[in-house]
Amino acid sequence: MNFKVPLRNVLLQRRRYYFLGAAIxxxxxxxxxxxxxxxxxxxxxxxxxxxxFSGHVDVRSYRAAGLMATDMAPVEALLxxxxxxxRSVARRTxxxxxxxxxxxxGGAVPQRRxxxxxxxxxxxxxxxxxxxxxxASGMAAGGGILISQDCASALGATIGDDVTxxxxxxGGGAIDTATLRVRGIFKESSIFGYVxxxxxxxxxxxxxxxxxxxxxxxxxxxDASGADAAAEGVRKALGARYRxxxxxxxxxxxxxxIAAGIGFDQIFAVLSVDAQMSQFSQLLGxxxxxxxxxxxVFAAIVAVGxxxxxxxxxxxxxxxxxxxxxxxxTKGGLRGMFVFEAFVVASAGAALGLAAGVGALAIxxxxxxxxxxxxxxxxxxxxxxxxxxxPGALRAYAAMAAVAIFAAAGPAFxxxxxxxxxxxxxx
Amino acid sequence: MTSVRRASLVAAAAACLLAxxxxxxxxxxxxxxxxxxxxxxxxxxxxxxxxxxxxxxAKLGGGTSTNVAAVFRRDxxxxxxxxxxxxxxxRGKGYLKKGDNLWLYDPADRSFxxxxxxxxxxxxxxxxxxxxxxxxxxxxxxxxxxxxxxxxFDCRVLDLAARSDSVSFQRKRIWIxxxxxxxxxxxxxxxxxxxxxxxxPTYLKVGAKFVPARTIIVDNLKSKKVGGKTVYEQTxxxxxxxxxxxxxxxxxxxxxxxxxxx
Numbered sequence: 001m002n003f004k005v006p007l008r009n010v011l012l013q014r015r016r017y018y019f020l021g022a023a024i025x026x027x028x029x030x031x032x033x034x035x036x037x038x039x040x041x042x043x044x045x046x047x048x049x050x051x052x053f054s055g056h057v058d059v060r061s062y063r064a065a066g067l068m069a070t071d072m073a074p075v076e077a078l079l080x081x082x083x084x085x086x087r088s089v090a091r092r093t094x095x096x097x098x099x100x101x102x103x104x105x106g107g108a109v110p111q112r113r114x115x116x117x118x119x120x121x122x123x124x125x126x127x128x129x130x131x132x133x134x135x136a137s138g139m140a141a142g143g144g145i146l147i148s149q150d151c152a153s154a155l156g157a158t159i160g161d162d163v164t165x166x167x168x169x170x171g172g173g174a175i176d177t178a179t180l181r182v183r184g185i186f187k188e189s190s191i192f193g194y195v196x197x198x199x200x201x202x203x204x205x206x207x208x209x210x211x212x213x214x215x216x217x218x219x220x221x222x223d224a225s226g227a228d229a230a231a232e233g234v235r236k237a238l239g240a241r242y243r244x245x246x247x248x249x250x251x252x253x254x255x256x257x258i259a260a261g262i263g264f265d266q267i268f269a270v271l272s273v274d275a276q277m278s279q280f281s282q283l284l285g286x287x288x289x290x291x292x293x294x295x296x297v298f299a300a301i302v303a304v305g306x307x308x309x310x311x312x313x314x315x316x317x318x319x320x321x322x323x324x325x326x327x328x329x330t331k332g333g334l335r336g337m338f339v340f341e342a343f344v345v346a347s348a349g350a351a352l353g354l355a356a357g358v359g360a361l362a363i364x365x366x367x368x369x370x371x372x373x374x375x376x377x378x379x380x381x382x383x384x385x386x387x388x389x390x391p392g393a394l395r396a397y398a399a400m401a402a403v404a405i406f407a408a409a410g411p412a413f414x415x416x417x418x419x420x421x422x423x424x425x426x427x
Numbered sequence: 428m429t430s431v432r433r434a435s436l437v438a439a440a441a442a443c444l445l446a447x448x449x450x451x452x453x454x455x456x457x458x459x460x461x462x463x464x465x466x467x468x469x470x471x472x473x474x475x476x477x478x479x480x481x482x483x484x485a486k487l488g489g490g491t492s493t494n495v496a497a498v499f500r501r502d503x504x505x506x507x508x509x510x511x512x513x514x515x516x517x518r519g520k521g522y523l524k525k526g527d528n529l530w531l532y533d534p535a536d537r538s539f540x541x542x543x544x545x546x547x548x549x550x551x552x553x554x555x556x557x558x559x560x561x562x563x564x565x566x567x568x569x570x571x572x573x574x575x576x577x578x579x580f581d582c583r584v585l586d587l588a589a590r591s592d593s594v595s596f597q598r599k600r601i602w603i604x605x606x607x608x609x610x611x612x613x614x615x616x617x618x619x620x621x622x623x624x625x626x627x628p629t630y631l632k633v634g635a636k637f638v639p640a641r642t643i644i645v646d647n648l649k650s651k652k653v654g655g656k657t658v659y660e661q662t663x664x665x666x667x668x669x670x671x672x673x674x675x676x677x678x679x680x681x682x683x684x685x686x687x688x689x
Contacts (some may be wrong), residue, residue, distance in 0.1 A: 105648065105651055166622075174592040175595050
């Protein structure tokens with residue numbers, strides 16, 4: 001087939017194809033916008049979640065009484081030698097139970113959790129956290145604390161202030177305190193907000209835990225999208241030497257497995273960040289389904305529009321088609337020419353739509369959207385982080401091209417069946 | 428007098444002196460007995476203590492909240508019932524303690540929520556356990572003693588360490604007056620941070636026992652400077668209409684709380 005003819009036709013007939021191209025460009029822009037925004041929301045949420053929930057994969061130690069701090073050094077060594085391609089492994093002591101409060105200036109703010117972090121291993125993660133003031137440098141030396149902007153605001157605390165971190169054991173047991181200096185005030189709200197980060201040594205001392213022990217291992221991956229598979233790999237690697245729970249799909253799943261009985265000996269739970277965020281992933285999944293359903297409806301409308309447009313284009317070009325048929329173009333050649341024209345228009349529209357979509361994402365990303373209730377969970381320092389979803393864009397392009405080709409095929413088929421004489425007469 | 432007789436007299440005198448010296452040397456104090464004595468002054472072994480308490484919480488921001496409650500206590504089986512009378516918005520709410528279990532009752536939805544005796548009472552500095560029986564001997568051992576004057580009282584100052592980590596305040600210092608009544612206590616965290624100071628300047632005698640007529644609880648973690656002076660958040664508990672009567676067993680029940688709540 002001679003591709004020059006359809007390409008030339010597209011250029012010569014561009015006025016007829018403007019609407020078609022614009023419709024395809026608009027559709028692709030919407031797909032790029034929604035896809036990029038959703039991918040960015042997920043990426044942002046996972047980054048926050050990995051910091052809050054102890055890495056992309058969280059390894060926790062349990063015994064009969066429940067969560068138990070233990071010497072994680074052998075476990076850490078096993079994972080490093082496992083060949084699973086883990087980017088980093090770091091100890092954490094997380095206060096899950098009991099009550100914790102930060103006191104300063106006559107006030108107290110309860111903390112959803114207090115996290116003891118090995119800042120020498122996770123320093124870069126916390127350096128990347130958005131801060132309203134201060135930063136995480138100096139945290140590895142101990143004696144410091146990172147608190148949220150909401151907490152600092154409620155207490156009237158600022159960088160350099162000494163606050164009292166109080167923890168009371170579950171069931172109203174022993175109370176202990178630590179005086180820590182505020183080194184960083186991070187911008188985090190929603191469920192990631194009411195948390196305080198301190199060095200693991202300080203938190204272990206507060207809980208009366210041995211210095212080398214920890215409740216969790218935070219495992220980080222090069223690519224967070226493989227967290228579920230990595231968690232299963234970690235679980236199997238641990239299973240060679242230790243007792244482990246079965247695969248854990250969500251925190252509710254973990255609770256159910258714990259309720260079924262832990263036994264007296266040590267047992268490890270391995271949770272991916274996706275399992276930790278399963279409820280929110282479901283929410284995002286639901287939004288994704290609604291988005292793609294809406295896009296499906298939009299694609300159907302575009303398909304109908306393309307089909308009608310092509311019918312009009314074919315009618316308007318009937319004499320031209322008759323001339324080409326009279327000059328020897330076969331029916332197949334005519335159909336192929338129309339289909340290829342549709343493919344070229346779809347590709348050009350997709351390219352324009354992609355550019356417009358990326359531009360729209362950049363513009364949207366420039367605005368502070370933190371005023372939207374509940375948005376703190378998904379935004380990066382109040383702004384939308386967008387990600388270019390390459391595979392998603394290719395899928396959308398393939399779909400859009402298929403829609404255009406399919407929509408053009410019908411009129412092209414009918415046009416090819418019109419006898420050249422009738423076509424020349426304009427019928 | 429013969430020399431033998433003189434020597435015998437000297438020996439006898441020396442023996443008497445030695446015996447006197449030995450008896451003058453104090454035996455180590457029986458601290459468990461002391462703590463038991465303190466508890467026994469405050470614990471009602473028979474009958475039920477009934478009283479009206481007024482809890483006034485002064486916040487650092489300047490606000491003050493006042494709760495009035497009826498308290499019923501049956502110490503020998505460790506049962507406690509508190510029914511809120513004021514403010515009107517909280518009337519009918521109650522706390523029921525039986526052993527280690529404590530429930531909070533809300534008449535608005537007629538529900539019982541399981542809570543802890545170590546939780547704070549109505550957002551004040553006081554804890555629910557501050558209304559329960561004294562249990563110094565059960566929960567603490569004495570690690571040191573000194574003497575100090577507290578106002579008009581000459582006090583023994585005892586340093587206490589908790590026997591287990593189920594006790595909220597792992598370290599205490601209490602001032603005991605000559606009548607074996609606690610006049611002040613300082614409650615500390617594991618690491619030695621002063622968490623709160625409790626003063627009991629006066630007592631009411633109810634039957635053969637005592638209850639603090641006024642208790643002042645200062646939250647040493649919540650403070651701010653006002654005019655160059657450090658001001659702490661504090662709660663005052665005043666007791667009135669205290670009596671010891673035998674109440675029906677059904678008083679310490681969820682059904683009774685629900686009935687009163689109506």
